[in-house]
Amino acid sequence: MALKGKVETEFEIKVSADKFYNVFRSQAHQVPNATPDIIQGVDVHEGDWKTHGSVKIWKYTVEGNAEVFKEKVEFDDANRKVSLVGVEGDVMRYYKNIKPIYQVTPKGDGSVAKLSIEYEKLREDVPAPDKYLTMMVNITKDIDAHLVKAK
Template sequence: MALQGKVETEFEIKASADQFYNVFRSQAHQVPNATPDHIQGIEVHEGDWETHGAVKSWKYTVEGNAEVFKEKVEFDDANRIVTQVGVEGHVMKDFKNIKAIYQVIPKGDGSLAKLSVEYEKLREDVPTPDKYLNLMANVTKDIDAHLVKA
């Protein structure tokens, strides 16, 4: 059984790629307002809301459990990619490395959201991080709905 891998999904959203990307790029503090069932809070530890390399903690609920994810964020403005590199938190008890990657690509009047989780497990008995990919998909759909009605 491989310890390293990647899980991914993609689906269309109604918001423009720039609209969606800018939420993570400069308005991450607004995410809990758009998706309160999944994200309960975000706190900056180093840098600020817009800085590449900023360190933030996310308080979230996954499969009914409250967890915390401390990440170092990386932005690729040209390709509208946000990468959240795991630093600390609940997920790090099972994974040596984990990256949550959001990419949005313009498509018609909306966008194509491509989500992935790259990981390296600490042990073979650790399941693939599908629950975190599902969380990302739910957050993306909630943000999209919030942007479309705004």
């Protein structure tokens, strides 16, 4: 059984790719407002909200459990892609490396959101991070609904 892997999904959202990407690019502090049932808070640990390489700490709930995720952010503005490279937190008990990725591309009046998680498990008996991918889908849908309402 392979320890390294990738889980991914894609679906359409209503808001423009630029509008959605901008939330993660410079307004991550607003994410808890859009999805309070999942994200309870996010704080800058090093750097700021807009700089590539800044470190943020996310407090969230997944499958009823409160967890923390410390990540170093990577931005790819040309492809509207943000990668959250795992540094510390609850998921690191199961994964040697974990990198959730949000990417949006324009499609008509809206966008296509492509979500993925690249990972390396610590042990073979650790499941793929499907529950975290599901959480990312729900976060994306909540942000999309929040931005549509804000129009």
